[in-house]
Amino acid sequence: MIEVEHLSKRFGDRYAVDDLSFSVAPGEVLGFLGPNGAGKSTTMKMITGFLTPDGGTARIMGHDIQQAPVAAKRTFGYLPEGAPGYSDMTVAQFLRFIADIRGLSGAQREARIDAVVADIHLNDVLGQRLETLSKGFRRRVGLAQAILHDPQVLILDEPTDGLDPNQKHEVRKLIQGMAKDKIIVVSTHILEEVEAVCSRAMIISHGKILADDTPATLAAKTASGRLDDYFREITAGGLS
CATH class of the missing domain: 3.40.50.300 (P-loop containing nucleotide triphosphate hydrolases)
Known part of the structure; x- marks a missing residue:
């Protein structure tokens, strides 16, 4: 607890x-x-x-x-105020980076990224850099990184x-x-x-x-x- x-x-x-x-x-x-x-x-x-x-x-x-x-x-997974990220990364790059530092690899890594992208509806922005996203999409990416490792x-x-x-x-x-x-x-x-x-x-x-x-x-x-x-x-x- x-x-x-x-x-x-x-x-x-x-x-x-x-x-x-x-x-x-x-x-x-x-x-x-x-x-x-x-x-x-x-x-x-x-x-x-x-x-x-x-x-x-x-x-x-x-x-x-x-x-x-x-x-x-x-x-734990943490979504802070503002959901900071790396602005020059695309959404896909950022999620792969988070998966790597959370120790995910191989099929598990890809499965978790696919699941989170589907759950939070990020497919349409995977190729966009974080700095170009609307506030709402930045928040959704922040939530995605918080749940990616299924904490x-x-x-x-x-x-x-x-x-x-x-x-x-x-x-x-x-x-x-x-x-x-x-x-x-x-x-x-x-x-x-x-x-x-x-x-x-x-x-x-x-x-x-x-x-x-x-x-x-x-x-x-x-x-x-x-x-x-x-x-x-x-x-x-x-x-x-």
């Missing part, structure tokens, strides 16, 4: 993440929610080893991200950012299809996305957890029965 213990990060005199602890078990899809500046992306960067915490740690499938970073990183854990930061409604629907279906045998964390500001794909919702603000339950249970705490109303009220300090 993912185990986060007393994770903290300061920027100047401000805590972006403040003594955060939680765990995510196999089969769970955790929606990680919060207003801008809540600490969502900072938390994900620390869990995945791209940012060193000031305190605490995270373990992924039993591997401490600080003490055993290579072993930990083998277990046990997926950590996705705004996976549908820049996608049109049809593409969002396709990505949500893909996440739902992978959920039964993976651990998935999805950071998003789209509450309908949480309701569509997540079995659990965690809301943070100022680096602290405000709520952690199923989306339906949280929504039921408001008179309207809507998750977006609960989110607005709790992040404004109106609900306990």
